[in-house]
Amino acid sequence: MSTTLEDVPGNLLRKPSGKPENELQRTASSYKPLHSFSLNKEKSYQQQFADMYFLRLTKLKPAVEQIASAAWAETVIGGEPCKKAERVLDIRQGELCWVSGTVYIDMPLKPDILEDVSKDRWISAPITNDKYYSEDGTISISLEDESGRVPLTGEVLKDYTLVTGCIIAVLGTENADGDLEVIDIKLPELPPQPDRWAVSKQQPAANGGTAGKSKRKVVKDEDDDEEMTDSQPPKSSGGKIAIVSGLSFSSHDASHAIELSLLLEYLLGEALDPNAQQELSQISRLIIAGNSISLEDPRPVADGDKDSKDKQQKKYGYDASSYNALPSQLLDEFLSALLPSLPVTLLPGSRDPANASYPQQPIHAAMFPKSRVYTTVQPSKDGSSSNGESNWFDTVTNPWEGEVDGWRVLGTGGQNIDDIFKYVGSDDRLGMMECTARWRLSAPTAPDTLWSYPFQDDDPFVMQTCPHLYFVGCQPTFGTRVVTGPEGQAVRLVAVPSFTESHELVLVDSDTLDVTRVKISAV
Amino acid sequence: MDEYKHYLAQKLLTEDQVVTYRLLSRALKVHVNAAKEMLFDFHKWQNDKRPNSLHATYIIYGTKKQVDEQDGDVEMTNSQNSEGLHVxxxxxxxxxxxxxxxxxxxxEVLTQYDEITSIHVYSLAPHPLKDLQLLADTARQVLELSSGDSTPASEKVFGVITNPNVRKRDRHGPPPKSITNAPAPKVEPGAQPKSEEKPTTTVPVKEEPKAATTKAPTTSAPVKKPTPAASGKRQAASGIGQMFAKAAAKPKKPAAAKPAEEKSAALSDDGEDDDAEPMTGVKQEDKEDSNARQSRKDRQAELERMMDEEDEEDDEDEKADSPAEEPMEEDEPEPEPEPTHAEKEGEEGEEVVSTTTGGRRRGRRRVTRKKQILDDQGYLVTIQEPGWESFSEDEAPAPKPQPPKPKAAAKAEPAAKPKKGAAAAGGKGGQGNIMSFFSKK
Structure with missing residues (x-):
């Protein structure tokens, strides 16, 4: 049942009609970037990483304990009521109890600084294993808090994805070996979710939704929208948010150059027929989620990003003469062609010219001599407080949080999930994303195996609020799913594939958060 | 109607190039959708005439039949991940x-589609494309084509979806790929010519004549600083060269013209201004004997004065310049390079003013200009006080030296494309002069 061309509605295979074309105007994008992951420009690296774990535990312990006590308060097993142990050290052997703490996982393949020191291994570049997980099951999971650490055992552990750094509560008894036999596990679950447009209508502080657990009804867009009409926040315009990652502009690899060019034409609304172009004008924003620039072979990468695929990157030393500006120029050209028509949010990825450690700071505007005219807002010194106007061309941090068309959006360049991937024997990237949401930790493995800035006063990776849309870039395949929380939170997870490999663009409807994919191929 | 056929025939058949709808749209300034139709039409027309002479690529957009797609995906996940639990x-x-x-x-591709929402010709090529990636080159041409005139207006023509909310910085950064030096001079000349043209040329800027002569110096003065800064090093070198040239030239005074040329050759890396200098300089050189140092002093002094008094000068130079300058001349010498250029430009500017307005006070001004001219000479050769006087007294001499300059500048420009602000400034100054010369009446 092959289609006949005559049936095609948007058939431009015809003589020039000479009829005037409609001028298309792009749907406006409501956009409020949040600066949750901005670092102070004068940051110090003197401090220890321990503070992060302490902060994380203090922040998440109440949440997980609340859930755990609700679940286990009445639990009686074998005639024995379960008690809460305040600290890991308070666990008494043979007593049924539950305790909360930070998970620590040791695996034979996992890099370990102590081992490096003890074995006098002082090679310059860190070994980056693609996988810490090994099938032989030599994984030791332990739970720790500020007082101590207790090894965990039990079949239950296999049912949960656990990585270093996540905060959980466990129910169990300590056995003769001193291990805690785990019977059940509780996670902090999804954090409170703000209403739609919460940031835009921030004036009524009650609606902040960040701290308070006041009201959290979610996914009832209609209700929310009606509420909205009273206060002024903009009505959703029925637009679409385009997300793409891994554009990998390259100077030597032209294997996807035409796809990039088609992508540009698609986004600009030049390709296709008038009707389709009308649809394209609904795309109100492009989010580029990492890896916009391809690593050149000669470019040495000292930062040893964990998910690096190329072997030849691992040398220190930088030869300025080997620097090839072409990829960034191509990216700049791409962006500058796009920007007059479409606002762009650019997240750095593991291969982009930004700092290697999480949270990656915005790619500097100097990389974009042509596009930077669209950055109007100068970043404030601590990068945190520039409210109000946003940049048309916004280069942002790597985990990035913002409000797009009223939805709270959390996005990353993919390193957080890539690193979790190394811990688990599964390919379910969406599952890992779900886990991070349920752990309330956007990057749980930082600072253990995911390089991170040593935060001192705050652990920004703790999700204070539940996003409506959570996307992760540079993933091997596309995936999307909605996960829901106990309090009605709903998160649209989107794993955005690398454009280099999949030639895919993800469109998220800004009314319903429904997702569509656009595949671009040249055959 | 047939313009596009013409263009396409030219590009495809004669020049053997690939044409995409975007390229066609940019080249003919038509809407992309029209361009797509044109491509189709031409393709059909041409292949009707001579089958297989043109090869098209198409864009198809729609939903593919799910089957194969999905199978592939599932297999992949299975192969990588043996646990099929997470279905x-x-x-x-x-x-x-x-x-x-x-x-x-x-x-073949059409059959893979379940539903096609649009289809159009993407490109035409005289040969079958071996690799579709080659089209990316054409796409780049489009980028280059459109980067020049990517105004919102033009994009509407092409059919780009416009966005009324664009926020853009007003101030454009320097053009990205140009040499670092280039931007500054470019801007300045831009400012300068205007000011110079104000009095004279009615054509480009009509409102400005009102601004009157006073403005000319103001603009010219600020210009002085930057230009030397840009080409300072070169000038320093050339300055030394000049010193020698002078020494050589002096004995042969009578044959002044030739030495002058030599000098100019020596100075050539400065840009075209050098040419201008010698030409004016030579004439005066003949009249006057002087030592280089003094001239240099004078120049520096004047430069300093200009720097310091830019504002005042602007207002007052008409009245006060000549008296003020003479004392200044005796100040300490400073690096040579700056003065020369600065003064040249200053000169031209002032000259323009004087000639154009030609009014009552201009006489004084001329005096100042003459000074500057002298300075130029000083740069090249020497300056003498009598020279000043004579200039100041005679209004005729002033115009005379001027005409040669513009010529020189004019010649220079085409000959050696101006690399820097100095050159550009020179050229523009020359234009200003001509304008003033004619409009004087």
Whole structure:
């Protein structure tokens, strides 16, 4: 049942009609970037990483304990009521109890600084294993808090994805070996979710939704929208948010150059027929989620990003003469062609010219001599407080949080999930994303195996609020799913594939958060 | 109507190039959708005449039949991950597929589609494309084409979706790829010519004549600083060269013209201004004997004065310049390079003013200009006080030296494309002069 061309509605295979074309105007994008992951420009690296774990535990312990006590308060097993142990050290052997703490996982393949020191291994570049997980099951999971650490055992552990750094509560008894036999596990679950447009209508502080657990009804867009009409926040315009990652502009690899060019034409609304172009004008924003620039072979990468695929990157030393500006120029050209028509949010990825450690700071505007005219807002010194106007061309941090068309959006360049991937024997990237949401930790493995800035006063990776849309870039395949929380939170997870490999663009409807994919191929 | 056929025939058949709808749209300034239709029409027309002489690629957009797509995906996940437990890994979402396809494969691809929402010609080429990636080159041409005039207006013509909300910095950064030095001079000349043209040329800027002569110096003064800064090093070198040249030249005074040329050759790396200098300089040199140092002093002094008094000068120079300058001349010497250029430009500016307005006070001004001219000479050769006086007294001499300058500048420009502000400034100054010369009446 092959289609006949005559049936095609948007058939431009015809003589020039000479009829005037409609001028298309792009749907406006409501956009409020949040600066949750901005670092102070004068940051110090003197401090220890321990503070992060302490902060994380203090922040998440109440949440997980609340859930755990609700679940286990009445639990009686074998005639024995379960008690809460305040600290890991308070666990008494043979007593049924539950305790909360930070998970620590040791695996034979996992890099370990102590081992490096003890074995006098002082090679310059860190070994980056693609996988810490090994099938032989030599994984030791332990739970720790500020007082101590207790090894965990039990079949239950296999049912949960656990990585270093996540905060959980466990129910169990300590056995003769001193291990805690785990019977059940509780996670902090999804954090409170703000209403739609919460940031835009921030004036009524009650609606902040960040701290308070006041009201959290979610996914009832209609209700929310009606509420909205009273206060002024903009009505959703029925637009679409385009997300793409891994554009990998390259100077030597032209294997996807035409796809990039088609992508540009698609986004600009030049390709296709008038009707389709009308649809394209609904795309109100492009989010580029990492890896916009391809690593050149000669470019040495000292930062040893964990998910690096190329072997030849691992040398220190930088030869300025080997620097090839072409990829960034191509990216700049791409962006500058796009920007007059479409606002762009650019997240750095593991291969982009930004700092290697999480949270990656915005790619500097100097990389974009042509596009930077669209950055109007100068970043404030601590990068945190520039409210109000946003940049048309916004280069942002790597985990990035913002409000797009009223939805709270959390996005990353993919390193957080890539690193979790190394811990688990599964390919379910969406599952890992779900886990991070349920752990309330956007990057749980930082600072253990995911390089991170040593935060001192705050652990920004703790999700204070539940996003409506959570996307992760540079993933091997596309995936999307909605996960829901106990309090009605709903998160649209989107794993955005690398454009280099999949030639895919993800469109998220800004009314319903429904997702569509656009595949671009040249055959 | 047939313009596009002409263009396409030219590009495709004669020049043997690939034409995409975007390129066509940019080249003919038509809407992309019209361009797509033109491509189709031309393709049909040409292939009717001579089958297989043109090869098209098409864009197809729509939903593909799910089957093969999905199978592939599942297999992949299975092969990588033996645990098939997580069956519903991901929601099924609609996939729109945009395919760029050669006409040879068109039918084949069409059958893979379940529903096609649009189809159009993407490109035409005289040969079958071996690799579709080659089209990216054409796409780059489009980028280059459009980067020049990517104004919102033009984009409307082409059919780019416009966005009324664009926020852009007003101030454009320097053009990215140009040499670092270039931007500054470029801007300055831009400012300078205007000011110079104000009095004289009615054509480009009509409102400005009102601004009157006073403005000319103001603009010219600020210009002085930057230009030397840009080309300072070179000038320093050339300055030394000049010193020697002078020494050589002096004995041969009578044959002044030739030495002057030599000098100019020596100075050539400065840009065209050098040419201008010698030409004016030579004439005066003949009249006057002087030592280089003094001239240099004078120049520096004057430069300093200009720097310091830019504002005042602007207001007052008409009245006060000549008296003020003479004392200044005796100040300490400073690096040479700056004065020369600065003064040249200053000169020209002032000259323009004087000639153009030609009014009552201009006489005084002329005096100042003459000074500057002298300075130029000083730069090249020497300056003498009598020279000043004579200039100041005679209004006729002033114009005379001027005409040669513009010529020199004019010649220079085409000959050696101006690399820097100095050159550009020179050229523009020359224009200003000409204008003033004519409009004087």
């Amino acid at each position: 519903p890994l991901s929601d099924e979402v609609p996939i729109q597929t945009l395919t760029l396809v050669r006409e040879e494969h068109l039918q």
